[in-house]
Each structure stands twice: as structure tokens, then as C-alpha cells.
Amino acid sequence: MKPPKNFVPDxxxxxxxxxxxxxDVTNLGQGVGRIDGWVVFVPFVLPGERVVARIWRNKKQYSDSDLVRIIEASPDRVDPVCGLFGVCGGCQYQHYSYAGQLDWKRKQIEQLILKMTDCKVPVNACLGDTGHTYGYRSKITPHFRRPPHLPDTPxxxxxxxxxxxxxxQQCPIASPGINEALPVQRKRLKAEDGLYRRGGTLLLRDCREGVVHDMKAVVSEKIDDLTFRFVAGxxxxxxxxVLPRMVSYALQQAARPGIRFLVDAYCGVGVFGICGHELFEKVEGIEVSEPAIQLARENATLNGVENVTFHLGKAEAIFSELQFEPSETTVLLDPPRKGCDPGFIAQLIAFRPARIVYVSCGPDTQARDLKLFLDSNLYRITDVQPVDLFPQTRHIENIATLELATDLSV
Known part of the structure; x- marks a missing residue:
């Protein structure tokens, strides 16, 4: 049979x-190799390794494969701690030395910013905690897709x-408290015949109150000497x-000579604003979630903080009534993974604060947003600090600092 016109064989x-x-390795943790220019993605490999892979899917511009064996291993390859590594999708880098993980995450931030902004900027060494590369995670949410009392329900x-x-049954990156509580909760789920008609999610949140399972419970955590209440789920x-070090670094970037005021946009329950209250004359926080704002106000009272005010509303709404002098103001952003709305960025640029500190759990969307600031010709990037909140995984937090150019031709 004659192949159709424009047929391209796999x-x-x-x-x-x-x-x-x-x-190379993608920001999803997939290794990238090429055969005659054709891209092949291979999981659980490291840069510089020579491997054998088995193709399981051909797409229009690349192929997906499974790792068969390592021919030449990277010196950064280590034995995974978890027996489920490679099967469970929670971790991508347990086979990577921790020093290698930190360096690779720094390089990924550098590559993302260059790709999205066409601007090559120095990126600081990734900030991590070598003493807590496992057993650090204070929240996990195991799932089940059918009633858990049925036999063999994972x-x-x-x-x-x-x-x-x-x-x-155990998760090496979860806290010791969670791993102690997990078998008890699994047993409880499997014993509750008829309670669940379909799938669901289990919460284990390790906090000052212990390991909490109620999604709606209000719990607390300390950051340095301050206490923060939040909803467990x-x-x-x-x-x-690592969180206290990340907060401290962002606030150090925000509080520079001549800065008197802080705007804490996407403020959540008020962590940055309250932790930084002594560094500024006045702090204004804004958040779209009413329960979060209520807790932020309670957290300010709980910690005896009087110069921080929290407002309910969209982040861009704050600029219409803000009384701060822009040249004496830093705006700190910590948006969700999807990044900032372009309309908010336009209003922020129009406000022209002296400094902008952008904290992000989505470095790709952050790099996209940074381009808008750079394209205004009003701001330049002065500092980029990756933070490793999630060792053994592909996730990277990043803090980018911008300052208003004194020479507006820059």
C-alpha cells in the first residue's frame, strides 16, 4: 500500500x-540526548552519561524512552535512598549527589532567564541545607483512586x-513525624469500610500541634521567633x-538604604510582611483569599506587630490607594505558580518602586514575567538567588531582585 502524501516514518x-x-536535563527532570540531531528524552539519567534507552513513543519532534542501562556513569551518580525511586513520580534526583543537584538547579535558572529574556545574568549558588536533604518535608498528600478498604487499593x-x-508505605523525604503517622493513617483508611465510595486524598501536616490530618484545621509553625497560624490543607x-533562610534572604534584598516601605503582594498569611516588620517603617500586604487575610491579621496581632496592615483584594488594587513614596518602596511578590497577571505588572511598573523582589515557585513563569520588567527599560536584574526547598526533586524556588535604573536609557 502506498504511504499517504507527506508521510514521515517514525x-x-x-x-x-x-x-x-x-x-542536558529538562526542568521536568528528563535527560536529553540526540541521535543525528533527533531529541530523545530519557528519565533518571544525569548530564554527561552514556546510556542505552528503549523507545516507547515517537512524537513529531522527539521520542520518549525508558532507561535500560548506564554505560558510562556520571561521577555525581549516587544510590537512591528510596526503593520506589524510578517508579514513584515524587522524586526525580535521588540518583544525583546533593552538590550536583544544587549546581544543576543553579544552571537551570541561568538557562531559563537567558532563554526567556535574552539576558545573561549571574546566578548565585543555590541555597540549600546539606543537613536536611531527606526527612525535611512537613506535608504530604497521599492519594487513592478507589475505596481504600478494597483489596490491593494503592x-x-x-x-x-x-x-x-x-x-x-514510607516516604524518605517526609519528616520523621509523618513517617511515624503514615502507617497508622493507612491502616485507618483500609479499616473504614463504606466511608469512601470513590478515591480521595489523605493529609499529613507536621506542625507545632503534631501531625494533623484535618484539611480545615488551623495549625501553626514557627519561623525564627515568630509564630504563624494557617489552614493545614x-x-x-x-x-x-530552609524556609527561614529564604525569607531572610528575600527581606535582605528588599531592605536597602533609602527604603522605608514594603508592599507584600500575594501575601498569604503574612509571612514576609510580618518577618520583615522591623526593617521597614510600614508594610502593606494584599491577598485575594479572605481566610488567608484574616489569618494574616491574626498573625500580626499574635506576634505583637503593629506597623503591618493587610488588605483583601487583587494584587493590582493596592496601587490605587497606596500612600507610599515609590522611590522609598520595595514591592515583594510571591505569586502562585502561574506567575503574575500582565495587567498587574503594567500597574507595578507604572508605580515605579525603587526595588522589586520576586519570589517564585515557578521559575519558568517568573522568567516570562522578568522579561516584561526588562522590556520596560526601567528595571534591571541585580540579583538572582535559587533556593532548594525540595531536595531530591526537580522543584526550584527562585528570588530575583530588580532595581529601578537610575539611568533610564539602560
Whole structure:
């Protein structure tokens, strides 16, 4: 039978084994190799390794594969701690030395900013905690897709490259308290015949009150000497060992000579504003979530902080009534993973604060937003600091600092 017009044959047969050199790793933790210019993605490999991979899918511009064996290993390759590594999708880098992880995350930030902004800027060494590369995570949410009392129902996390659930009885990156509580909660779920008619999610939040399972419970955590109350099932950073250092660094970038005021946009329960209250004459925080704002106000009272005010509303709404002198103001941003709305960025640029400190859990969307600031020709990037809140995983937090150019031709 004659092939259709413009037919392009697959570059590889299904399950064909190929040998290739890994020259890069994507921000999803996938190794990148090339054969005659054709890209092949391979999981659980490291830059510089020569491997054999088995093709399982051909796309229009690349192929996906499974790792078969390592021919030449990287000197940064180590033995994973978890027996489920490579099956469970929670971790991507347990086979990577921690020093290698930190350096690779720094390089990824550098590459993202260059790619998105066409601007090559120095990136500081990634800030991490070598004493807590495992056992650090203070919240996990195991899932189950059918009633847990049924035989062989897995309770755990999504498999690598699959939507299926892998059964997880212990998690090495979770805190010791969580790993102590997890078997008890798994047993409880499996004993509750008829309570769950379908799948669901289990919460284990390790906090000052112990390991909490109620999604709606109000719990607390300390950052240095300050106490913060938040809803157990809602967002609050999950690495209590590195979080204080990240907050401190961002506030150091925000508080420079001549800066009297701080705007804490996307403020959540008020962590940055309250932690930085002694560094500024006045702090204004804004958040779209009413429960979060209520807790932020309670946290200010709880910690005896009087110069921080929190407002309910969209981040861009603050500029219409803000009484701060822009030349004496830093705006600190900590938006969700999707980044900032372009309209907010336009209003922020129009306000022209002296400094902008952008904290992000999504370095790709952050780099996209940084381009808008640079394209205004009003701001330049002065500092980039990656932070490793999630060792053994592909996730990177990043703090980018911009300052208003004194020479507006820059």
C-alpha cells in the first residue's frame, strides 16, 4: 500500500534500543540526548552519561524512552535512598549527589532567564541545607483512586510518567513525624469500610500541634521567633529548615538604604510582611483569599506587630490607594505558580518602586514575567538567588531582585 502524501516514518521502531550521550536535563527532570540531531528524552539519567534507552513513543519532534542501562556513569551518580525511586513520580534526583543537584538547579535558572529574556545574568549558588536533604518535608498528600478498604487499593503518589498510583508505605523525604503517622493513617483508611465510595486524598501536616490530618484545621509553625497560624490543607511552605533562610534572604534584598516601605503582594498569611516588620517603617500586604487575610491579621496581632496592615483584594488594587513614596518602596511578590497577571505588572511598573523582589515557585513563569520588567527599560536584574526547598526533586524556588535604573536609557 502506498504511504499517504507527506508521510514521515517514525525515527525509531517501538521498543528499539538506542545508545546516546545525555547532554542536558529538562526542568521536568528528563535527560536529553540526540541521535543525528533527533531529541530523545530519557528519565533518571544525569548530564554527561552514556546510556542505552528503549523507545516507547515517537512524537513529531522527539521520542520518549525508558532507561535500560548506564554505560558510562556520571561521577555525581549516587544510590537512591528510596526503593520506589524510578517508579514513584515524587522524586526525580535521588540518583544525583546533593552538590550536583544544587549546581544543576543553579544552571537551570541561568538557562531559563537567558532563554526567556535574552539576558545573561549571574546566578548565585543555590541555597540549600546539606543537613536536611531527606526527612525535611512537613506535608504530604497521599492519594487513592478507589475505596481504600478494597483489596490491593494503592495509597500513595502518582507513578513516574503515568497517572496510576504507586503504593507508598514510607516516604524518605517526609519528616520523621509523618513517617511515624503514615502507617497508622493507612491502616485507618483500609479499616473504614463504606466511608469512601470513590478515591480521595489523605493529609499529613507536621506542625507545632503534631501531625494533623484535618484539611480545615488551623495549625501553626514557627519561623525564627515568630509564630504563624494557617489552614493545614492550604499553602504554607513545606520545608521548615530552609524556609527561614529564604525569607531572610528575600527581606535582605528588599531592605536597602533609602527604603522605608514594603508592599507584600500575594501575601498569604503574612509571612514576609510580618518577618520583615522591623526593617521597614510600614508594610502593606494584599491577598485575594479572605481566610488567608484574616489569618494574616491574626498573625500580626499574635506576634505583637503593629506597623503591618493587610488588605483583601487583587494584587493590582493596592496601587490605587497606596500612600507610599515609590522611590522609598520595595514591592515583594510571591505569586502562585502561574506567575503574575500582565495587567498587574503594567500597574507595578507604572508605580515605579525603587526595588522589586520576586519570589517564585515557578521559575519558568517568573522568567516570562522578568522579561516584561526588562522590556520596560526601567528595571534591571541585580540579583538572582535559587533556593532548594525540595531536595531530591526537580522543584526550584527562585528570588530575583530588580532595581529601578537610575539611568533610564539602560
Amino acid at each position: 525515527p525509531f521502531a517501538y521498543h528499539e534500543e538506542v545508545e546516546l550521550l545525555i547532554d 495509597i500513595g503518589f502518582q507513578k513516574a510518567a503515568s497517572r496510576a498510583i504507586v503504593d507508598v 492550604e499553602f504554607f511552605q513545606n520545608n521548615p529548615h
